[in-house]
Every structure is written in C-alpha cells, then in structure tokens.
Amino acid sequence: MSQEVKKEKKFTMTLPADELMACGHLACQGCGATLAMRYMLKALGKKTALCIPACCWAVIDGPYPYSSMDVPVYHCAFETAASTATGVKAGLEMTGDTETTVVAWAGDGGTFDIGIQALSGAAERNEDIIYVCYDNEAYMNTGIQRSSATPYGAWTTTTPVKHFKTRPKKDIVAIMAAHRIPYIATASISHPEDFFKKMKKAKDIKGTRFFHVYAPCPTGWKSRPEDTIKLARMAVQNGYFPLLEIENGEKTTLNLKLKERKPVDDYMRLQGRFRHLGPDEIAAVQAEVDARWERLIKGCAA
Amino acid sequence: MKKVIMGNHALSYGAMLSRSQVISAYPITPQTQVVELLSEMCADGKLDAQFIKVESEHSAMASCIGASVAGARTFTATSSQGLALMHEMLHWAGGGRHPVVMGNINRSMAPGWSIWADQNDSLSQRDTGWMQFYCSSNQEVVDTVIQAFKVAEALMIPAMVILDAFALSHTYEVVDVPDQALVDRYLPPFKPAIKLTTDDPRAFGGLTGAEHYMELRYRLEKDMEKAPALIEETGREYGKLFGRDLGLVDPYLCDDAEFIFVTSGTAGYTARVAVDELRKSGVKAGNLRIKVFRPFPFDRVREVLGRVKKAAVVDRNCSYGAGGIFYQEVKSASYGRPGMPPLFGYIAGLGGRDITTDSFKEVAAHALSKDRPDEEIVWIGVKK
C-alpha cells in the first residue's frame, strides 16, 4: 500500500473511544482482568456503579485515597459482591435513581466459592444487577491459590505439581442457568466486540444478568505477558471457553461456531502452570473439552 | 395512639414510623414477627420501602450497607446465630460509617440450641463500632428505634436496639405508638454528605495503608465520644415532643440508695420490684439500669456509683475467662476514680433461665453480707 493511500485510511476503532478507566492502576503487565473491565465500561457508560469484593481489582483500582475509575466503586467484603450490589440497587432506586446500572464485579474466587451463596440468592430473587465474573482460574490476588474455577491439571500454590488439581472446573454457567435468570453470557478479552455487544444488550434487560469473562493472568498461569490475548483467543478457538448466551436458563445460542477446534495442547503449552502434565493428562483434558463441546452443540438453539 | 403490641412489633412500628427505605432481613426465632409485620406494612402501602428477602443474615447486613451508602435509610433485625453470622459485616458497617439501624433480639448462642434470652450475642459485638441500646419495655423499643436513627445518621455510626427473647420480644404491652407527623418533625430524611453516586464518582473502602487507617478509626472513636451527649440531647427533644425522655441510664431510687443493683434489659425492671421489697425490709436499695452500653456511659455510671456504698452488677451474659461483661465495664469505669464503692459481680439468667425478684434478693443477701467481693463471679440459680 502506498504512503498516500495509507495516510487517507481512517483509524479503525471497533469500540467507542471513551475510556472510563485511567492509567496508573496497579495491574500486572499483561493483565487480562483490566481489559475485561475496560471493555465492560465502554459498553455500560458513566451511569454505572461497581461493587468490587476482595479480588485483584480490589487492589488494581488504586489504594485509598485514589481511584482509577470514572464511575463510583464500593469495595466490599469478599463474599458480598452480589449482596452488596443488591443493596446498592435498592438504595439507589429508593432515593430516586432508577437509571444507574449496578454491577457486581468479582473474580472467580468471589463467585464460584465464597461468593456463591450471595450470587445464588440474588439470582433466585432476580435482582436487577449485572454480575460479572472475570475468571483467571485461581485466587490470584492472594498469591495464586486454587479455586473451584481452577482447571484440571493446573499448578497453583495449594495444588503443587505433586498434587496438581484433579477435580474439574466448576460449571458456573450451568449453575446460573439453573436459576432461570433472564440473561447469561460468556465473553473473552480476545473478542472484545462480542463482549461489548452482549454487555450493551444486557444493559437494557431487567433482572439478574450474569457474565463469565475469560481473563488470562500471566503471573498466575506462568505465561508471557504478551501472550494474554493469544491465550484467551486460543481458549475460545479450541472450545475450552465457548462464547455463548443463555436466555431464561433455557435457550442457548452459540455466538462463535467452530468448524474445527484447535488442539488444547497448543494452548496449554504456553502456560507454565501445565508444564508438569504428561501426554495422558493432556489427552484427558482434550477428551473432556471434546465431550463438553459435543454436549453444548446438542443443547443449542440454531 | 395506644395499642397493645408485642416487643417485636414495636421494632416494626419504629422502623415504619422512621420511614425506613430499604429493609433487608432473614428470619430467625424469635425475631420473625419483626420482619413479618414489616412485610405486611410494605405490601399494604403503609411503608414505602423495598424489602429484600435475603438468603442469610450476612447478606442482610451486606445489602443494608450497600443501600445505606447509596443514600437510603436502612433497617434490619436479627438474633443470636444470625447476629453472629453478620459479625464481619458489623465491623464493616461500623468502620465504613454506615448508619444502619438494627433490632437484635437477645437470644443465647448455640450449642446447644437455645431460643431463650441472654445477652452474649449482642455483647460479643461490642467492639464493632456500633451503638448498643438495651430496652426494657415495648414503649422504650418504639421510642428508641426512632431516636437511634436520628443519632446514627447524625454521627454516621450504626446502632442496634436490643430486647430480650420472649421476655420482651413476645410480651404484649400497652404502647403509645407515636404519631407519624410528630416523628417526621423529629426525624428528618437521611441526607448523607457523601454517598455512592455517578454524579461524584469515588471509590469507597479501597486498600488503606498504615499511613491512613489509624486516622480513620480515630475519627470513629471521636464521633462515638460525641454520642452520649447527643443521645441525651435528642432524648430530651424526644421528651418534649412525645412526653417520654430517653437517656443513657435509668436510675431508680438511686438518690438516697446505699446499695444498688446494676442491671440491663428486662431484668432491669424486675430489679425495681426487688428494690421496692428490699426497701420495705429496711435496705436502702436502688437500681441503676444501663440502657446505652455503647458508647459506655462512663460519666452517668460514675455519678451514681459515687453516691452509694456498694453495687451488685447482674449480668445475663458471660465472657468466658473474664466473667460478666457489664461487670467488667462498670469496674473499668470506676477504676482509679475517688469515692467508688466495692463492686460485686453476678451472673444469672443464661439460656433464658428466669431472673426473678428472688434472684435479686439472693444477690442482695450475698453482697450485703460481705465488705468486698471475694470472687470474680457469683453464679445465681445454678445447680452447682
């Protein structure tokens, strides 16, 4: 392409330019969780209030008396993302603000484990909140301990190599679907336009909306910081992390149909946390991903 | 308007008249009637509030805190195991400066399961930065809830209004239910200076280093120290509007007493009957009922102690390893001050065992027979 033609080419922005999150925050280099927040805020805009329990984002935002966000944040107790958000929404409504979108923004620990009671309670009552779980597959903020979101085979500080995690990852999407909430979506930071579109759609739905967002963590996964997007993309392309939506707990729509799935081994090989696994274990992972994918296809609407 | 209502319903009326905006509660015996009546009041349109039927007490307090920081007036009620489950969040409401008002029914802590009265549940929470009001009549309950909102919101410190399981929660008494218009005059709407709003986006409760944390807690303590005077001032104001003053302590015949009981809760009224009987038999007895336990009313307690020759503190609780909690705190209030009398400590009524006038007579007989206490705890009514 000649220089003249290039200069006439417009800068392509597939997402709005406005940033509601500023630099100076304390995330590690290459942090997936920051991108998840960045994309969500682009979709939801300024009339958004966040409830953030103990998790990496409790620290990323910046210490007292600072904040990196252009939206209000209530830092809350570990297990209370959903219950705090429930209260914030009720309080805002009772004081005349029915517009602000209230978001519970929690990691996998605060969602799958200690926070699951409050989440289940809020979902059962169909509280009018958006719950976003950014999943880096372990308790990263406290130094990489296993959570029920940690996948089979992974090293963490509490599942050392000689005792790596043998239990499978808890299926949070199935659990949320069982609550029959109006809207569930999965998203990956490698597919921001898909995440943005679904978040925009969720914004206009009343009731409990749940997002499971894949957010690789170089620090905890022992991967290169520059590979964060690549890993998120590979997880989608090998079927480990499907992009889908579920409406009312019943209708599942697969957003990205994969004609061929890439092997999980390529994805796992880029992460130090799987380095100790032998061919048998990798084969087991591949078999499980294959089986899950087949079940998903069968259960989907067109 | 006079009504015959149970203690639990007195809490509900207090919350309704105070125009609570968000109520978030979980049922537990013997609190259930509080929330049942509040649900009805909301359904009937008598109370314009959102009632969140949460799935546990921990979530009840977390959601009250969320609603409070968003600017709403919040109320909840619980007891015993439920209060204990909220413990983490009580620290959060206290330290976070969220003026939630909560009714707590004093019920024994398990195991074994007990639904009857004692004070260990609320006293175990005395370090969390909450004001604690111990009531002895249903009238006092309604009045105190309304006053608690006023003081809590002025100081941005949460408050719990406490009543004995069954002895008060389920006892029907005549209550003069305050008039809504007068309550509105006494208690203005909640308008916090800083709240969670998109108009002024801030981060609340972020990572706080050693260079900041202590000043924040220093301010909490300083504001808590303003509470005794504010409780008395708002108590007098309440008296002017409604005819009933609300204070920190309730002395009965203490002016010329030589020997007093120091009591709280329903036992605080039973003690008066014992005082009357002791007086008939020639003992110049009196009763100091401590109503506000946090902030501890040091000055008022010392004033009364300084005039008597002996005091017997009766605790319906026990801090295992250190004895009755009111006893410990009354002792510490008297420490180092001139003219303080010898203090005797008694534990009675755990697990709902009745505290009767006979219990008080036993206390008096024991205390009057000795110059100084020779034990940290004297157990009343226990088969040893």
Next chain:
Amino acid sequence: MRPKKAKKIVFKSAEEMPLMICSVGHQTHNLTGAWRNIRPEIDLGKCIKCGICWKFCPEPSIEVVDEWPVVDYDYCKGCGICAEECPAKCIVMVEERR
C-alpha cells in the same frame, strides 16, 4: 476521563480526610512507566491503522492522536501485547534505556 499525572494526596490531619472512607484523588499520579524493562516502538511507516494495539492495551496507554497510535511512556508497563498482536508487525519491543 481522569486527568493524567494527578497530584499525590497528603492529609495533614485526620480532619482533612473525608468522613466516609472514600477516594479524593486520581490514581493517575502513579507513573507506571517506571515498571517496564522493554518498551514498544511503533514504526508508523508500516502501521496500517487497524486499531488493534489501541484496543488490546491493558492500561490503556496507547492513544489515538490524529489517527495514529501513540504510546504514553509515562504509563506503558512494557507488557508487549501490542507488539504481539500487531498484524503488520510494526511494533518492536526494545530494551528500555535508563
């Protein structure tokens, strides 16, 4: 958006702090550019203006100025995502000079 390079907050007394435990300042006071060991350099001659580097920056410390991507070196942590994702391969990570 938060102002860049905000001032550091120093409270001289407890009374200066707000009653609620809440922020009064912006985290942009923290110049995270000091963290990096390698820095991205964009060859605008090869740049195809696809927007991908801007899109995937976690800080975000790549801005669009007159339609070209510009790295804000005050904040760039040197993670290398931009170089890795650039389809035109016009971003190179070079060792930070100090």
